[in-house]
Every structure is written in C-alpha cells, then in structure tokens.
Amino acid sequence: MISASLIKVIIEESMASPQITRVPEPRLTMDARQYVEVFDKAGTGDGPITPVYLFVASQVAQVIVGCEKVLDLACGSGRLLTQHALANPKIKFTGVDLSAEMLGLAGEHLREQNIHNVDLRTQDITNLTDFDDHSFDAVTSSMALHHLPNEKSLETCFKEIRRVLKPNGRIFSFDYCQPKSSND
Numbered sequence: 001m002i003s004a005s006l007i008k009v010i011i012e013e014s015m016a017s018p019q020i021t022r023v024p025e026p027r028l029t030m031d032a033r034q035y036v037e038v039f040d041k042a043g044t045g046d047g048p049i050t051p052v053y054l055f056v057a058s059q060v061a062q063v064i065v066g067c068e069k070v071l072d073l074a075c076g077s078g079r080l081l082t083q084h085a086l087a088n089p090k091i092k093f094t095g096v097d098l099s100a101e102m103l104g105l106a107g108e109h110l111r112e113q114n115i116h117n118v119d120l121r122t123q124d125i126t127n128l129t130d131f132d133d134h135s136f137d138a139v140t141s142s143m144a145l146h147h148l149p150n151e152k153s154l155e156t157c158f159k160e161i162r163r164v165l166k167p168n169g170r171i172f173s174f175d176y177c178q179p180k181s182s183n184d
C-alpha cells in the first residue's frame, strides 16, 4: 500500500523542473580489487552500508514471500544475497554481476556460511542470455541501476526484467536519487 506522503513525493517529482541530467557511476562494473574489498567491507559489522542492507533486506523480505525463484541483478559481493538466502532457504536465488572480483567474493561468502540455494553467474544485466522467458517469480536489485551508462541501457535492462519475470512477477529496486523537487 503506497502512503499518502509517498504519493505527494511522486507528484512533486513528476511536476518539478528543471529536468536533471543523469550522471552515471564513474566505475560501471566494479573490477578493481581495492574498490571491491572496500565496498564489501563497508557492508559488514558497523560499516556504513550495513544499515542500508538491513533496510533493503527488510523490504525485499516482503516482496519475495512465497516466491520459488528470485534473480538479483548486479549482486556484487553478495552481502545482501547471502542475507536473503539464509532467511529464505526454500527460495532458489540467482545472482548476476559482470565483475569477476565481486562474484569471487560472493562465492567465498556463500561457502563460508554453507549456503547452497544461490547460483552465481557472470551476466550483463542488460542482456540476461542465461535465462529463459518467464522464469523468475521476482527480480531484485540494490544500488545497481545507477551503474548503467545511459537511459538506453536502463530501458534494455527493464525489457530484460520484463522478459524473465513470470506473469504477475514482482520487482524490487533500491537505488540512489537526486530529488528534483528539493532544488526549487
């Protein structure tokens, strides 16, 4: 159920001007070992990303209730995926990313915690060739879509999401934004 205050924000954002130019993340796929390690560590213990993961995990938990297969786009080092998989042992999760370093760490975290309901794949989120049409009950993504270089690739990504989702499938996306309405 969308709250009245959220509806107010959506209306203000749709009507506010000027349009803000989209600025993509400077490091699109995160390959450099030093950045990958810093990012991964920031999501553990009292790291700065830990509260974000707690919030996202609580939201995703509601979205994936009753799902059999869930696809996490640009799963990174799998800190969130690990939490989802531990909390939902009956769900089969698939995590995709283009960074070998990130996927390597994700694999390590899964092994450390003896988690067996996650499949990791090297895959571009704008070209999900490994997956059949209508094969997932839900698609999730966290802090990922701002890594796509332009609006065209965002569009392509959403087309792929629609293709791999079952009819009435669910989508959850969490990302950064720059509110236009606060610039007035």
Ligand SMILES: C[S@@+](CC[C@H](N)C(=O)[O-])C[C@H]1O[C@@H](n2cnc3c(N)ncnc32)[C@H](O)[C@@H]1O
Binding pocket: 028, 029, 030, 031, 043, 073, 074, 075, 076, 077, 078, 079, 080, 096, 097, 098, 099, 102, 123, 124, 125, 126, 141, 142, 143, 144, 147, 148
């Ligand atoms: C900021 S990290 C977020 C990781 C994870 N979702 C999380 O919440 O911890 C963004 C991830 O997107 C990945 N990425 C960027 N562009 C991608 C693409 N086109 N296809 C797959 N992964 C991509 C990067 O390699 C990186 O692992």
